[in-house]
Amino acid sequence: MLRIMFLGTSASVPTKTRNTPCLYFEHDYDVRFLMDVGECCQKSLITYGLKFMRINHIFISHWHADHFAGLIGLIQTMGLEGRDKPLHIYGPRRSKEFMDKLLRLGYYIRNYPIEVHELKHGDVIEFERFVIKAFRTFHRIPSLGYVFEEKPVLKANMEKAAKFGLKTGPLIGKLKRGESVTFRGQVINPEDIIEKVRGLKVVYTGDTAYDDELVKSIEDADLLIAEATFEDEDKEPYVYHMTVSEAVALAKNSYSKKLIVTHISRRYEGEGKDKYEKRLKEGFKNSELAYDGMEVILKR
Numbered sequence: 001m002l003r004i005m006f007l008g009t010s011a012s013v014p015t016k017t018r019n020t021p022c023l024y025f026e027h028d029y030d031v032r033f034l035m036d037v038g039e040c041c042q043k044s045l046i047t048y049g050l051k052f053m054r055i056n057h058i059f060i061s062h063w064h065a066d067h068f069a070g071l072i073g074l075i076q077t078m079g080l081e082g083r084d085k086p087l088h089i090y091g092p093r094r095s096k097e098f099m100d101k102l103l104r105l106g107y108y109i110r111n112y113p114i115e116v117h118e119l120k121h122g123d124v125i126e127f128e129r130f131v132i133k134a135f136r137t138f139h140r141i142p143s144l145g146y147v148f149e150e151k152p153v154l155k156a157n158m159e160k161a162a163k164f165g166l167k168t169g170p171l172i173g174k175l176k177r178g179e180s181v182t183f184r185g186q187v188i189n190p191e192d193i194i195e196k197v198r199g200l201k202v203v204y205t206g207d208t209a210y211d212d213e214l215v216k217s218i219e220d221a222d223l224l225i226a227e228a229t230f231e232d233e234d235k236e237p238y239v240y241h242m243t244v245s246e247a248v249a250l251a252k253n254s255y256s257k258k259l260i261v262t263h264i265s266r267r268y269e270g271e272g273k274d275k276y277e278k279r280l281k282e283g284f285k286n287s288e289l290a291y292d293g294m295e296v297i298l299k300r
């Protein structure tokens with residue numbers, strides 16, 4: 001089970017209803033991590049009752065303030081609450097330099113280590129049941145998008161099992177462990193019943209312009225969380241952001257199953273928002289416009 005909470009969905013500056021970018025991930029009620037930490041992230045974690053002391057990993061897409069300004073407060077609070085476990089922060093090139101500066105600001109005592117990891121396109125961070133892959137995005141400064149991908153799991157095909165007269169039980173467990181079993185005088189091998197099932201794939205683009213190269217990293221995502229800062233007619237040249245139609249094109253070209261757009265310019269409130277949303281829905285049926293407090297639950 002993967003739970004995602006949208007804690008900030010505004011581009012560049014907050015609005016009355018939207019904070020700057022922050023995504024909370026919780027996998028199998030166990031591993032919790034953040035992608036980007038906008039300035040009100042800490043308040044939102046508390047508002048939605050999310051246990052921020054159990055966040056051990058933070059992925060920063062790039063070092064624009066709307067994506068990291070909440071880090072310093074969160075780091076200080078974790079210290080005040082008596083954290084002693086290390087906190088891992090991942091980001092693109094120059095992350096060590098920026099974190100070093102950030103950690104020297106102000107007076108406070110921190111009794112836990114912070115480990116900063118600089119990533120590049122193709123780097124993979126291994127967790128027990130999933131991986132996070134970094135991929136190159138197109139945002140004028142060093143920037144990365146992130147792919148969350150569950151490792152494949154072994155599942156018994158119960159239709160095939162029924163042909164052997166087998167039901168769930170210890171024999172299925174043995175087959176999953178790769179052992180052959182004998183049942184009613186016949187030998188059953190793991191490959192007769194056990195199948196490898198692909199896990200969930202969720203992609204967060206961070207800030208980026210549209211580029212065909214993005215498609216390869218996103219391919220077949222169960223959920224694509226893409227930035228769509230502008231409506232098509234409002235995009236100025238040389239702005240390294242996507243429009244609604246570009247986010248839609250990215251979802252279509254990558255065969256993503258669902259699209260949620262975020263990082264929305266403050267100009268799309270009220271009527272502007274309705275028009276934006278209409279274009280999104282017309283472009284990609286299984287799509288949603290993110291809002292602060294939006295919760296998404298995904299299951300294999």
Ligand SMILES: [Zn+2]
Pocket residue numbers: 011012064066067207263
């Ligand atoms: Zn941004």
Ligand SMILES: [Zn+2]
Pocket residue numbers: 062064139207
């Ligand atoms: Zn940016």
